[in-house]
Amino acid sequence: MFHIPRALVALAGLFAAGSAQASSVxxxxxxxxxxxxxxxxxxxxxxxxxxxxxxxVAWLVIAASFFTLYFGFIQFRVxxxxxxxxxxxxxxxDDAGEVSHFQALATALSGTxxxxxxxxxxxxxxxxxxxxxxWMILAGLLGMAxxxxxxxxxxxxxxxxxxxxxxxxxxxYMVKGFAERGLPGGRFLAILFSIxxxxxxxxxxxxxxxxxxHGQLTNIFGDFPGWITGVIFAGIVFAVIIGGxxxxxxxxxxxxxxxxxxxxxxxxxxxxxxxxxxxxxxxQIIDGAFxxxxxxxxxxxxxIQGFKRAAFSNEAGxxxxxxxxxAVRTKEPITEGFVSLLEPFIDTVVICTMxxxxxxxxxxxxxxxxxxxxxxxxxxxxxxxxxxxxxxxxSAAFGSAFSWFPYVLAVAVLLFAFSTMISWSYYGLKxxxxxFGEGKKQEMTFKVIFCIFxxxxxxxxxxxxxxxSDAAIFxxxxxxxxxxxxLMPIVKAELKSYLTRLEEGxxxxxx
Amino acid sequence: MPDTIVVACDxxxxxxxxxxxxxxxxxxxxxxLLVVHVLEWSPYSFLTKEEIxxxxxxxxxxxxxxxxxxxxxxxAKYAGKGVEITAMVKYGHVVDTLVEVAEKARxxxxxxxxxxxxxxxxxxxGSVAGTLAQVSPVPxxxxx
Numbered sequence: 001m002f003h004i005p006r007a008l009v010a011l012a013g014l015f016a017a018g019s020a021q022a023s024s025v026x027x028x029x030x031x032x033x034x035x036x037x038x039x040x041x042x043x044x045x046x047x048x049x050x051x052x053x054x055x056x057v058a059w060l061v062i063a064a065s066f067f068t069l070y071f072g073f074i075q076f077r078v079x080x081x082x083x084x085x086x087x088x089x090x091x092x093x094d095d096a097g098e099v100s101h102f103q104a105l106a107t108a109l110s111g112t113x114x115x116x117x118x119x120x121x122x123x124x125x126x127x128x129x130x131x132x133x134x135w136m137i138l139a140g141l142l143g144m145a146x147x148x149x150x151x152x153x154x155x156x157x158x159x160x161x162x163x164x165x166x167x168x169x170x171x172x173y174m175v176k177g178f179a180e181r182g183l184p185g186g187r188f189l190a191i192l193f194s195i196x197x198x199x200x201x202x203x204x205x206x207x208x209x210x211x212x213x214h215g216q217l218t219n220i221f222g223d224f225p226g227w228i229t230g231v232i233f234a235g236i237v238f239a240v241i242i243g244g245x246x247x248x249x250x251x252x253x254x255x256x257x258x259x260x261x262x263x264x265x266x267x268x269x270x271x272x273x274x275x276x277x278x279x280x281x282x283x284q285i286i287d288g289a290f291x292x293x294x295x296x297x298x299x300x301x302x303x304i305q306g307f308k309r310a311a312f313s314n315e316a317g318x319x320x321x322x323x324x325x326x327a328v329r330t331k332e333p334i335t336e337g338f339v340s341l342l343e344p345f346i347d348t349v350v351i352c353t354m355x356x357x358x359x360x361x362x363x364x365x366x367x368x369x370x371x372x373x374x375x376x377x378x379x380x381x382x383x384x385x386x387x388x389x390x391x392x393x394x395s396a397a398f399g400s401a402f403s404w405f406p407y408v409l410a411v412a413v414l415l416f417a418f419s420t421m422i423s424w425s426y427y428g429l430k431x432x433x434x435x436f437g438e439g440k441k442q443e444m445t446f447k448v449i450f451c452i453f454x455x456x457x458x459x460x461x462x463x464x465x466x467x468x469s470d471a472a473i474f475x476x477x478x479x480x481x482x483x484x485x486x487l488m489p490i491v492k493a494e495l496k497s498y499l500t501r502l503e504e505g506x507x508x509x510x511x
Numbered sequence: 512m513p514d515t516i517v518v519a520c521d522x523x524x525x526x527x528x529x530x531x532x533x534x535x536x537x538x539x540x541x542x543x544l545l546v547v548h549v550l551e552w553s554p555y556s557f558l559t560k561e562e563i564x565x566x567x568x569x570x571x572x573x574x575x576x577x578x579x580x581x582x583x584x585x586x587a588k589y590a591g592k593g594v595e596i597t598a599m600v601k602y603g604h605v606v607d608t609l610v611e612v613a614e615k616a617r618x619x620x621x622x623x624x625x626x627x628x629x630x631x632x633x634x635x636x637g638s639v640a641g642t643l644a645q646v647s648p649v650p651x652x653x654x655x
Contacts, residue, residue, distance in 0.1 A: 099566045107557070107558055329566075
């Protein structure tokens with residue numbers, strides 16, 4: 001144990017020694033990071049030949065649409081039943097004290113509701129314009145079917161250990177599900193998924209969060225080197241995941257839902273205050289989705305941004321939710337699928353749309369009055385009122401209605417960032433121990449790497465960080481969705497059996 | 512069929528006094544006793560991922576601990592003393608669960624101890640005995 005804190009102190013000392021050249025430390029981290037991850041990012045976002053349409057976006061859209069059709073628009077058919085399950089109407093009172101459907105959903109949501117909803121949406125609309133929102137909502141609705149599929153499998157094929165603990169996720173359904181169907185390659189896919197899951201945990205689940213947390217702090221306190229935020233954040237994460245200070249995680253887990261409710265509440269108040277602009281904003285969203293509004297890539301550019309940011313935010317098809325949901329206590333795996341499909345709805349269709357509407361309604365995106373087209377800056381993104389992007393843009397939008405809100409948002413962003421990091425450290429750890437085996441040494445190695453990446457994430461620029469984060473998360477989706485295509489008949493059989501029994505009144509309702 | 516009296520029990524001295532009182536009452540009435548220990552639990556609380564992963568195991572431990580530390584001493588103390596005693600450990604909101612158990616068992620009375628807190632704490636957080644007295648579907652005795 002002793003050498004690890006010393007290693008971190010040494011790392012901090014290394015950065016501190018060069019405080020006079022603080023910005024050059026950030027710059028060096030940024031350059032090394034960008035050049036070493038460029039090939040991976042380029043591969044994941046490679047466009048189809050002779051187009052600018054990335055294959056990965058098509059992969060996600062096609063999968064979500066396919067699952068929607070295959071399960072007969074399941075997300076719309078069972079939503080009422082899903083709400084009944086979450087509210088405990090079908091929970092056996094004798095199972096009280098076990099993880100409830102509500103708890104599994106809330107914990108999974110606290111991992112996904114976060115910076116994707118605040119900063120990610122701002123990135124989407126500042127590159128893809130208002131039209132990106134339409135595609136984001138559509139992606140959220142379709143993504144519900146992907147989430148349903150993966151979470152059902154996550155529960156069905158989880159591992160239950162003698163001490164009562166549970167481990168589940170794509171790694172397990174890939175191996176067990178493929179074996180059950182007599183298909184080869186399950187183990188290979190599980191390892192590949194685990195590698196990408198570790199990268200996703202370090203990217204979207206860590207660096208992006210650290211980066212945006214730093215961005216938010218500089219908004220409030222003025223510019224200061226990113227590594228300082230990184231070292232402080234890494235220290236807290238270190239205390240929780242290595243030092244065993246579980247109370248910090250427990251407090252965060254209890255505060256984050258209220259922060260989420262407050263964020264949505266503030267957005268709602270701004271929308272109500274500007275109710276006359278809501279319909280025109282939807283007009284802009286629909287227009288921008290189907291006609292060129294001057295953004296880079298036109299309609300396709302808006303679509304790509306919408307789908308990318310939706311997937312990054314709600315993680316449908318990525319496989320992370322299957323890990324989170326697999327611990328619920330239920331005799332029917334499909335019921336957790338029904339519950340999990342609420343997640344993209346709450347995350348993307350409700351919360352992301354709120355953020356987008358506030359940014360659009362408060363007039364943050366600058367439009368040329370002569371042409372009606374967006375004004376682009378040198379980087380190809382839409383010029384905003386005060387030149388901000390990412391979380392800064394959302395902060396400016398909320399701040400234009402309530403001058404004090406950026407301070408509340410800063411606290412919310414830090415908490416969201418922290419809770420997402422803790423969630424992803426868990427997902428990453430599960431993938432890591434799947435590959436290297438359970439054990440204190442293996443766990444410690446991953447946790448130390450995780451803390452180091454917090455510092456790198458806070459120091460690097462948004463561009464390379466967001467590219468790598470997206471690429472790593474989408475790489476998980478490539479492997480996970482591939483497996484889902486082969487395993488979906490199992491889900492369909494479960495669904496058919498359950499719905500038949502539900503209609504026949506054989507599924508007992510307790511309340 | 513003899514009447515059933517529900518006794519709330521949490522292992523405290525107050526609940527011990529309630530148990531003595533209930534036992535004497537059951538002897539007089541030739542009633543059965545149903546001893547209930549409730550572990551406070553809400554399915555709508557927020558848990559961390561680790562807590563979720565370990566929950567099933569923890570629940571087993573909690574049930575075993577309640578059985579050995581609270582239920583077993585009571586059943587041992589009153590065994591062979593002329594009253595039929597059944598004991599159970601339940602999860603849930605304490606008062607709601609006691610009421611539910613009483614209704615299901617068609618109990619004629621609920622007997623509970625009290626902590627004796629007064630003032631600000633009780634005003635803010637309420638008390639089990641106070642709430643029970645308000646919502647109990649059957650006569651309710653609070654033993655000081």
